[in-house]
Amino acid sequence: MPCKGDPNAIDALRKLKRVSMAHLPTPVEPLDRLSAALGGPRIWMKRDDCTGLATGGNKTRKIEFLMADAVAKGADTVVTVGAIQSNHARQVAAASARLGLRCVLGLLDAVPDRSQVYRLLGNVFLDKLFDAEIRISPDLEDTEPLLDSIADELSRQGRQPYVIPLGGSNGLGAAAYAEAFLELLAQFEALQEPLNAIVVPIVSGGTLAGLLLGASLSGWRGTMIGISASDKAERAIQRVRVPQLAAAEILGASDEIIGQPPIVIDDRFVGKGYGIPTPECVQAIELLARKEGLLLDPVYTGKAMAGLLTLIRENYFQADVNNLLFWHTGGSVALHAYPEIAVDFEKRTSRRET
Numbered sequence: 001m002p003c004k005g006d007p008n009a010i011d012a013l014r015k016l017k018r019v020s021m022a023h024l025p026t027p028v029e030p031l032d033r034l035s036a037a038l039g040g041p042r043i044w045m046k047r048d049d050c051t052g053l054a055t056g057g058n059k060t061r062k063i064e065f066l067m068a069d070a071v072a073k074g075a076d077t078v079v080t081v082g083a084i085q086s087n088h089a090r091q092v093a094a095a096s097a098r099l100g101l102r103c104v105l106g107l108l109d110a111v112p113d114r115s116q117v118y119r120l121l122g123n124v125f126l127d128k129l130f131d132a133e134i135r136i137s138p139d140l141e142d143t144e145p146l147l148d149s150i151a152d153e154l155s156r157q158g159r160q161p162y163v164i165p166l167g168g169s170n171g172l173g174a175a176a177y178a179e180a181f182l183e184l185l186a187q188f189e190a191l192q193e194p195l196n197a198i199v200v201p202i203v204s205g206g207t208l209a210g211l212l213l214g215a216s217l218s219g220w221r222g223t224m225i226g227i228s229a230s231d232k233a234e235r236a237i238q239r240v241r242v243p244q245l246a247a248a249e250i251l252g253a254s255d256e257i258i259g260q261p262p263i264v265i266d267d268r269f270v271g272k273g274y275g276i277p278t279p280e281c282v283q284a285i286e287l288l289a290r291k292e293g294l295l296l297d298p299v300y301t302g303k304a305m306a307g308l309l310t311l312i313r314e315n316y317f318q319a320d321v322n323n324l325l326f327w328h329t330g331g332s333v334a335l336h337a338y339p340e341i342a343v344d345f346e347k348r349t350s351r352r353e354t
């Protein structure tokens with residue numbers, strides 16, 4: 001079936017206001033040693049861990065659009081939420097510092113049994129370096145009331161708050177990833193390689209939502225899979241659908257193209273829960289470090305890579321999938337907040353050496 005896409009919506013996307021902060025385009029790299037070890041399709045990586053802002057990551061793209069909106073609305077303070085080791089919070093804090101805005105972070109104590117290091121180093125230390133004001137909160141399923149109460153309090157103090165939802169996953173955040181998809185497509189066109197399948201981690205949903213929308217707008221036909229690092233598939237699908245539809249509305253995208261490609265989530269790699277690394281996640285981190293000199297993270301990309309490795313071993317991808325892309329969304333700062341991974345690694349490798 002010929003794929004039409006939606007050139008008008010792509011025009012609208014290109015006209016959205018943004019504050020330039022990311023180092024773009026991020027590189028696309030083949031992982032040939034990993035591909036050879038697995039014997040499946042050729043694996044590529046989109047290096048959104050290299051977006052440049054405060055060690056990079058997927059939130060920088062979303063923040064470019066969200067901060068432009070904050071500035072246009074006359075905000076003097078940016079408010080957002082995330083886990084104590086949120087990469088999103090760290091990048092919002094850095095972007096706020098760069099724009100001379102105040103930043104208030106509601107950080108959820110969402111991961112049980114964490115060490116003192118988890119509460120002190122990694123992202124949360126960087127938040128403080130970027131001069132963000134931090135409010136620690138118990139974990140919440142719905143973070144909107146917390147955001148509203150912080151914003152109300154700031155308004156009562158005469159400040160002009162701009163609220164960014166969890167993970168920056170609203171219409172503007174997803175629009176940023178629709179544009180990222182177009183960037184990737186152009187890179188594969190320049191490489192004269194087909195792009196057959198994409199694997200990406202998903203938690204708050206905006207990244208996958210935007211990639212799917214970008215795929216619909218361009219008429220791309222391929223396989224896209226979100227590996228959940230938090231929710232069961234049904235909930236994850238809802239999380240993706242909301243920003244996907246919101247972004248489609250902002251861009252005036254035609255209804256009939258949304259939903260193609262469909263939202264596909266694999267939730268087998270979450271383990272005991274968000275922020276709790278699984279043995280497969282740690283193995284994936286070690287494999288990518290050894291084979292490719294690349295850093296994954298213990299919360300998102302380690303689990304997503306564990307998913308990709310399993311899907312290849314299960315022969316999930318059809319024989320006509322030649323090029324499979326892993327979307328690296330960043331997050332390796334959090335490696336330094338999980339001392340138990342280092343302790344376990346030390347034990348295992350010192351045993352191997354003796």
Ligand SMILES: Cc1ncc(COP(=O)(O)O)c(C=O)c1O
Pocket residue numbers: 057058086087088167169201202203204205206207208297300301329330331
């Ligand atoms: C490093 C990293 N990867 C992936 C994700 C997931 O992206 P999204 O929340 O847009 O689903 C996040 C944030 O939640 C993240 O910080």
